[in-house]
Amino acid sequence: MSTRRKPPVLDIDALLNDPETRIVVTCGSGGVGKTTTAAALGLRAAEAGRRTVVLTIDPARRLAQSMGLTELDNTPRRVKGVEGELFAMMLDMKRTFDDVVSAHSTPERAEQIFANPFYQALSSSFAGTQEYMAMEKLSQLAESGEWELIVVDTPPSRSALDFLDAPQRLGRFLDGRMIRMLVAPARAGGRASIKIVTLGLTVFSKVLSRILGGDLLQDVSSFVAALETMFGGFRQRAEQTYQLLKAPGTAFVVVAAPEPDALREASYFVERLSRDDMPLAGLVVNRTHHAVPGLTARRAEAAADALAEKADPQLALAEAALRVHVETALTAEQDARMARRFAAAHPDVATVPVAALPVDVHDLDGLRSISALLAGQPTAASRT
Amino acid sequence: MPGVPAGARLHVVTGKGGTGKTTVAATLAMALAEGGRRTLLVEVEGRQALAQLFDVAALPYEERHLAAARGGGEVMGLAIDPELALLEYLEMFYNLKRAGRVLKRMGAIDFATTLAPGVRDVLLTGKVKETTTRTTKDGRFVYDAVVLDAPPTGRIRQFLDATTEVANLTKAGPINRQSVGVLELLHSTRTVVHLVTLLEEMPVQETVDAAAELTAGGFHLGAVVVNRARPTLVTDGQVGPKGAVDLAELAHGLAAAGLDAALAEPLAGQLVEYADRQTVQAENRARLAAVDAPRIELPDLTPPVDLGELNELAAYFRADES
Numbered sequence: 001m002s003t004r005r006k007p008p009v010l011d012i013d014a015l016l017n018d019p020e021t022r023i024v025v026t027c028g029s030g031g032v033g034k035t036t037t038a039a040a041l042g043l044r045a046a047e048a049g050r051r052t053v054v055l056t057i058d059p060a061r062r063l064a065q066s067m068g069l070t071e072l073d074n075t076p077r078r079v080k081g082v083e084g085e086l087f088a089m090m091l092d093m094k095r096t097f098d099d100v101v102s103a104h105s106t107p108e109r110a111e112q113i114f115a116n117p118f119y120q121a122l123s124s125s126f127a128g129t130q131e132y133m134a135m136e137k138l139s140q141l142a143e144s145g146e147w148e149l150i151v152v153d154t155p156p157s158r159s160a161l162d163f164l165d166a167p168q169r170l171g172r173f174l175d176g177r178m179i180r181m182l183v184a185p186a187r188a189g190g191r192a193s194i195k196i197v198t199l200g201l202t203v204f205s206k207v208l209s210r211i212l213g214g215d216l217l218q219d220v221s222s223f224v225a226a227l228e229t230m231f232g233g234f235r236q237r238a239e240q241t242y243q244l245l246k247a248p249g250t251a252f253v254v255v256a257a258p259e260p261d262a263l264r265e266a267s268y269f270v271e272r273l274s275r276d277d278m279p280l281a282g283l284v285v286n287r288t289h290h291a292v293p294g295l296t297a298r299r300a301e302a303a304a305d306a307l308a309e310k311a312d313p314q315l316a317l318a319e320a321a322l323r324v325h326v327e328t329a330l331t332a333e334q335d336a337r338m339a340r341r342f343a344a345a346h347p348d349v350a351t352v353p354v355a356a357l358p359v360d361v362h363d364l365d366g367l368r369s370i371s372a373l374l375a376g377q378p379t380a381a382s383r384t
Numbered sequence: 385m386p387g388v389p390a391g392a393r394l395h396v397v398t399g400k401g402g403t404g405k406t407t408v409a410a411t412l413a414m415a416l417a418e419g420g421r422r423t424l425l426v427e428v429e430g431r432q433a434l435a436q437l438f439d440v441a442a443l444p445y446e447e448r449h450l451a452a453a454r455g456g457g458e459v460m461g462l463a464i465d466p467e468l469a470l471l472e473y474l475e476m477f478y479n480l481k482r483a484g485r486v487l488k489r490m491g492a493i494d495f496a497t498t499l500a501p502g503v504r505d506v507l508l509t510g511k512v513k514e515t516t517t518r519t520t521k522d523g524r525f526v527y528d529a530v531v532l533d534a535p536p537t538g539r540i541r542q543f544l545d546a547t548t549e550v551a552n553l554t555k556a557g558p559i560n561r562q563s564v565g566v567l568e569l570l571h572s573t574r575t576v577v578h579l580v581t582l583l584e585e586m587p588v589q590e591t592v593d594a595a596a597e598l599t600a601g602g603f604h605l606g607a608v609v610v611n612r613a614r615p616t617l618v619t620d621g622q623v624g625p626k627g628a629v630d631l632a633e634l635a636h637g638l639a640a641a642g643l644d645a646a647l648a649e650p651l652a653g654q655l656v657e658y659a660d661r662q663t664v665q666a667e668n669r670a671r672l673a674a675v676d677a678p679r680i681e682l683p684d685l686t687p688p689v690d691l692g693e694l695n696e697l698a699a700y701f702r703a704d705e706s
Contacts, residue, residue: 029401029402030400030401030402030536030538031400031401031402031403031586031587032401032402058538257402259402260436261402261406261433262402264436291654292647292650292651292653292654294644294647295643295647299643303638303641303642303643304641306641306642307637307640307641310640312640314633314636314637315636315637315640315641316619316622316637317622317629317630317633317634317637318633318634318636318637318638318640318641319637320617320618320619320622320655321634321637321638321651321652321654321655322638322641322651323617324617324618324651324654324655324658325651325654327614327615327617327658328654328658358657358658358660358661358664359660359661359664360584360585360586360664362585
């Protein structure tokens, strides 16, 4: 036997009940139950007496319905059937962007921006806009001072890290030399442009026009000109949000499933958070399987085979139960091996396994089961 | 493969995150390479998932040998990096290698590949098109088939149609011309989109939605690939309505197998849970009937999947060939 020490246990209740915890961010790769975890955490905190809002991005329909959400809505709505104050909202990316524009410019200029084809594409399909707007919304919720706890789900990005980088990337872009060059001709207008045009700019614009086509460049250029007054605002906000994520009171909960891809993403995330001094609360391993203890898969399989040979209908039930045990025990073993590999690489990361439920969560009771499992309590779901 | 037009050369594999689409794409590439053919397996999300799956060093932006397939076939791999794809593009069309460096310094490459709407996806699909249609000097295709490990179902339509958006945004110029060519290939019967799913509610819902969306968008569906289906172990009547199990009968059977009858109760609980899962699986399988595409079911494999197992899985595609 090795002297491998067990990883510390992630104490969810201690995290949620600590009045110092103001923001919990759930992150991880797609399909691991990130949104469900966020909702369950919010529910648990609210039922423990904290005024809580859950900000979800693109939740599954039935999960959204379980919290009474029916459409994209930028306003937190009270979730019915919860003891305590739980609010939930689904991010409306475009509207959030429009609000940012309105807040930072005059009505006429805002109209100009809204009408720009480049802005329309940018605000609805810009790679990174969802991440940026999620962070923007988080800042707004934090600034409102209305919430004791904000639980925020991260967008289903290409990479789990995108939401950390997108706001800064946008800030860098808006601050970049390229933007200033693009904006120069539009700002200068016709006659003054001669003074401004340098050799570098000419080459640059030509190349860009050739790559992107002249119209797009024109749209971007006038968009940026209209946006100019907001530059400081944008950059500053991106920076502020980033700082908010590092501030005391923020905690990251990384969510994974006991599968190689999901745990690899979780590893990247854990490493990145530590590099950026962002506070990691721990890892939730969803969909972990457990088997009845005291019977190995091999023994169960031999017993099932022995029963099958007797071909007695009275024994079929026991055979089925044993075959189910083989299947479950092998899966559980696999899950445990995955978890051990992660723990070996990250021995200090507090972890909590959440048992796989036979059915998907689609109501508050389902969420309560998950929240109890998160807190390390057995639930009615593990009936015998 | 059933339901796949004979002329299909580009196989786009998508699915909800966590459904194992990379493994399925690899399996398909192996199956299509059997019998001395040559396939290219492409990834576009910068995760180096192919290198990990095939246990080779991280793939550069270059086509590399990944594995030999049965019967003398070969699977090549390519990880497309959008930044390098853009530089390659500049060089190819304009001989602009140096300009590329300048643009990079100015942040224009960053802009084009990560920020400009759709440009990134256009570059990725553009490179996919190039590999799919590339021919040798004597006019034969370099690859018999190209398998694309595509973005997840939530983004697939946007990804495949990025070219439309850019074609609209850039009404002239080489990117516009490129976009039109890519659109033609993706919407033709030379391209099929396979949807990978688990027999769980959300992946099935996304599969049904994506199938409808893709069909409406003029794309051709290939197969629905059901991954990690659990075997049916509990038969009708073994678990009653409300999870009732005949404990006496179970204990009797366990005793007959020389096991402790005290295991009957916990094993009954486990049996009921499994039966619940089985019911959910069956319901979800039935919901997939709404998708008008042939269905292929793959068994659950122990991760991490190795090459032998990929070959084993490839047989599932082959078995369906007739």
